[in-house]
Amino acid sequence: MxxxxxxxxxxxxxxxxxxxxxxxxxxxxxxxxxxxxxxxxxxxxxxxxxxxxxxxxxxxxxxxxxxxxxxxxxxxxxxxxxxxxxxxxxxxxxxxxxxxxxxxxxxxxxxxxxxxxxxxxxxxxxxxxxxxxxxxxxxxxxxxxxxxxxxxxxxxxxxxxxxxxxxxxxxxxxxxxxxxxxxLARKNTAANAEAKDNLGIEINVPASYQVAKSEPGFLWVRQPTPTGNRADISLFFHVEDYVSEEQTFPENILTLRDSITRQHIFGDPEDPTSYVVTEKQIVPAFQNMVINDNFTTEIRASWKTNNISMGGSYLGYLMVDKEKGKLYYIEGFVYYPNEVHRDALREIETILLKTDVSWTPETGA
Incomplete structure (x- = not known):
């Protein structure tokens, strides 16, 4: 040595x-x-x-x-x-x-x-x-x-x-x-195209993820084949107009988050009452930061379904782009019962931090 x-x-x-x-x-x-x-x-x-x-x-x-x-x-x-x-x-x-x-x-x-x-x-x-x-x-x-x-x-x-x-x-x-x-050696170009069309952002999602739901202002992608050695990981992206600083307050972030999942994400797709909500018994952790010159709040918390026995962890980011007048909420959540979630959350963090909310169709960047 x-x-x-x-x-x-x-x-x-x-x-x-x-x-x-x-x-x-x-x-x-x-x-x-x-x-x-x-x-x-x-x-x-x-x-x-x-x-x-x-x-x-x-x-x-x-x-x-x-x-x-x-x-x-x-x-x-x-x-x-x-x-x-x-x-x-x-x-x-x-x-x-x-x-x-x-x-x-x-x-x-x-x-x-x-x-x-x-x-x-x-x-x-x-x-x-x-x-x-x-x-x-x-x-x-x-x-x-x-x-x-x-x-x-x-x-x-x-x-x-x-x-x-x-x-x-x-x-x-x-x-x-x-x-x-x-x-991210191989990326899902279809998911990125959906993000550009429906949210006006650029995302980097592994090729192993697939689009589960896409509509104006919302995109959900998911790892489709979880196993005993692989967590069930979902990512979703949401955009709306930024009109007030109050939208960035912790309680309002949770309200926004739960309104998105209540509308789009269900434990049982056949049961609309099985929507996903934040687990209030576990205190969510918030941290403010700046990502690519945009004010951002990180949220680490736990989730559960409204009426069936499912739950897990999630990591989300609320990003404000004042120049575009847009507010973005992006999140990854894990379903991996009785297993460690740390590695899955690090994967979510790695993917979400590659999101570019400054992308515009005029410039492509």
Whole structure:
């Protein structure tokens, strides 16, 4: 392995963060290809440290519950490994996180500490704000390796608490990029044509999805062949005039959402009273953001059918295009009883965030 000191010096110049070359074009082609499922992280860390305050700070970042879920589900699938048990196969994992503190004399932490030179430890000692080191393709092509360290546990915890969102976002963006390459290699051009004609937007939907319903102002596409290993995922898109900021208030977003599903989406197509509604017993989570210069509210919540025993999770985005005077509601919902929804929701997020509401028929963009 390249010495940590040489890498560390480069990272210091760039404030410890290196731009990620997502296609691995600058990687050593003789290295094996990284392996690991989407959302999986191998956490290399002493067991005692993981059970203590440092481990709690790490869990708060990577293993905290997804909001709006019926059941408790962690944001990432984290597998902790003792540093002394690292094998060649584990070192080829797509996402690796090493965690240590330089004051830890335990045998497991010392395995990680030995990878840092005396000079790099001195740099960390002189700058308590240094806590992370990112290395791309260290053991395999397409790999992300993150070192999280501190002179003491308290120092590391403080840095983790200050930078938790940044660290989580690093892996969220990376995993969406990996998933996008996998599921959007082939796209459903018919669904995109329907979206352009009926909603005036451009969507990117995998070829495996099919149009379930299309009419002016509304489009529903669905993965038609769910299995025991594959969730039933539906996506729908709605547009209406934007007339007031009140349309973006959380309670009004839920009212809009339920009015759309009540009109168009049913647990049993033969039973119009089986329409889909938001599960009010689970508090929906809202987050405001800006996507492509458009004010957007993200909604993570749970759904159920009005009168039959069906339910699941959903992820939606309310987008405002003031220039066009339009308000868009786009959503993906999951039906996957007694199974984990995290992977399906990440797929939904990846697809929906590729939606372009600025598309116009005049310019095609």
């Amino acid at each position: 390249k010495t940590i000191f040489r890498i560390f010096s480069v990272i210091l110049i760039a404030s410890l963060w290196i731009a990620c070359d997502s296609d691995g074009s600058n990687s050593n082609s003789s290295k094996p290809k990284a392996r690991g499922s989407i959302g999986e992280i191998i956490l290399v860390m002493d067991s005692a440290k993981y059970a203590g305050p440092v481990g709690e700070a790490i869990r708060d970042i990577f293993e905290s519950d997804l909001p709006g879920m019926i059941r408790s589900e962690a944001k990432f699938k984290v597998n902790r490994v003792d540093p002394r048990a690292m094998t060649r196969m584990l070192r080829m994992s797509t996402n690796l996180i090493y965690v240590t503190t330089f004051d830890d004399r335990g045998a497991a932490s010392q395995v990680i500490n030995a990878q840092f030179s005396k000079e790099s430890k001195e740099k960390a000692l002189n700058d308590p704000n240094l806590y992370s080191l990112r290395v791309e393709d260290e053991y395999a092509v397409g790999q992300e390796v993150l070192y999280l360290f501190g002179n003491t546990e308290q120092q590391l915890i403080e840095n983790l608490e200050k930078n938790g969102d940044r660290l989580e976002n690093l892996f969220e963006i990376r995993e969406r990029g990996r998933l996008e390459k996998a599921i």
